Amino acid sequence: MSDQAGPGVPPQPSSPDEKDRAPNRVVLNDSELGSLSSAEFATHWRQQDTYITSLEQRLSQQEGELAELRLTADRSRCQLTESQQREKVLVRRLAAKEQETQDYVCQVNELKTAQIPTNSSLRSTLVDPAVNSLLQILRAELQTTKARLEDTQNELSAWKFTPDSNTGKRLMAKCRMLYHENEDLGKITSSGRVAKLEGDLALQTSFSEEVRKSQLELDSFLADLDEDVEGMQSTILYLQQELRKANEATVALQRENSSLKQQNGRANGDSVCDPDRTDSESEANRTTRVKRVRRSSVLSIDYEDDTLVINSNGDVAMSDAE
Numbered sequence: 001m002s003d004q005a006g007p008g009v010p011p012q013p014s015s016p017d018e019k020d021r022a023p024n025r026v027v028l029n030d031s032e033l034g035s036l037s038s039a040e041f042a043t044h045w046r047q048q049d050t051y052i053t054s055l056e057q058r059l060s061q062q063e064g065e066l067a068e069l070r071l072t073a074d075r076s077r078c079q080l081t082e083s084q085q086r087e088k089v090l091v092r093r094l095a096a097k098e099q100e101t102q103d104y105v106c107q108v109n110e111l112k113t114a115q116i117p118t119n120s121s122l123r124s125t126l127v128d129p130a131v132n133s134l135l136q137i138l139r140a141e142l143q144t145t146k147a148r149l150e151d152t153q154n155e156l157s158a159w160k161f162t163p164d165s166n167t168g169k170r171l172m173a174k175c176r177m178l179y180h181e182n183e184d185l186g187k188i189t190s191s192g193r194v195a196k197l198e199g200d201l202a203l204q205t206s207f208s209e210e211v212r213k214s215q216l217e218l219d220s221f222l223a224d225l226d227e228d229v230e231g232m233q234s235t236i237l238y239l240q241q242e243l244r245k246a247n248e249a250t251v252a253l254q255r256e257n258s259s260l261k262q263q264n265g266r267a268n269g270d271s272v273c274d275p276d277r278t279d280s281e282s283e284a285n286r287t288t289r290v291k292r293v294r295r296s297s298v299l300s301i302d303y304e305d306d307t308l309v310i311n312s313n314g315d316v317a318m319s320d321a322e
Helices: 016-021 030-035 038-115 119-127 129-159 166-268 275-288
Strands: 291-295 298-303 306-310 316-320
Touching: none
Parallel strands: none
Antiparallel strands: 291 298, 298 306, 306 316
16 A cells, blocks of 8 residues: 555645644555455545545635635725725816916916006006196195105204203203202202101190090099999998898887887777888888988988988998988
């Protein structure tokens, strides 16, 4: 048995490893087929099947590559077609732009030629009376302006002077005199302002002193008034206590008097008055006899026949009424 490569068989791999891996085609003669056993025939069959499978794989791979190449070719054709169309469009646009440019150039040339005056137009312009009168007016104004300019230049040159000339000396002396007068006026103005400010400052100072003195007097008066108020408060407190004691003593005496009257009335058979009414009448009579008089921080109270005198410092003095 020998392996031979027939026509149309793909090239065998060159390296020994690839030869071992790649399946080979099995070619048998009639004599070899007759002498093969079943096991050898099965082995050759499997080798042939493996070879066919590898060929099918290669065929499918080549078909895939061929399809990719066809797709690439189609894309290239589409891109080429689009590029050709774009090129045609751009060529058309370029031609249109060139045509527009030529039209613009022609229009510019026509405008230039139209702006160039011809002999006939110049003659008609000079012959026109309106244009002639306008040109005459402009010429007259130009002449008057030139004359004024010359007069102004002459006056300027006449007024030019040097420090050594008579006009220059007079002007310098006048400037010095005006400068000194200005300095004197500035001094007078500044001195008047300073005097005014000093007077205002003195007035403000005197006013501040008066305000300070009045504030001190007011503070002393308030201090004295506080002392007087404290003395009066202590005196009033003392008098309230004394009055409370007197009221209590009066109530006690009235009760004793009422009890004595009741006892005497029972003994004599007379009617007894209401004690509450007697108490109220006696209290009213007592309050009417109380008189308070305050003159220049002095409080005097007349209670029945005795006179209570309270000084501003809180001293209390009792005196008998004449």
